[in-house]
Amino acid sequence: MVSQKVKITNPTGLHLRPAGIFSNIANKFECRITFEYENSIANAKSVLSILGAGIKSGDEILLICEGEEEEKALKAMIEAVESGLGE
Template structure:
């Protein structure tokens, strides 16, 4: 299992469009991909789970990847988030 903290910097946080982009990227990998925010956690492959986390601009999340392609998945998800999730 690998993990990394990342700050969500896009202006609207993880609302519907960025949540969809995050999920689409996560679904490219076989690994289990989740993230932790505050006291809860979310399945990064589920739009409803990501939306339910209510992550806002400036919030820090910790992404966890576990599986055969975990390192590549983590690297690419962090890059997508750092690039603003399409915003």
């Protein structure tokens, strides 16, 4: 298991379009990818879970990757978030 905190920097938070990008990247990897936000854990591979978390710009999440490609997955997810998820 690997994990790292990352701040959501895109101006609108994780609304539908960036949530879709976030989920698509997570689904590329053979491992479990979740994130912790405000004492709840959500599935990063599910757009509905991401949207349900209500993450806004400036919020910080803890990305958690467990499994075969965990290191590669964590790196890709962090890069995507830091690049603004397409916005």
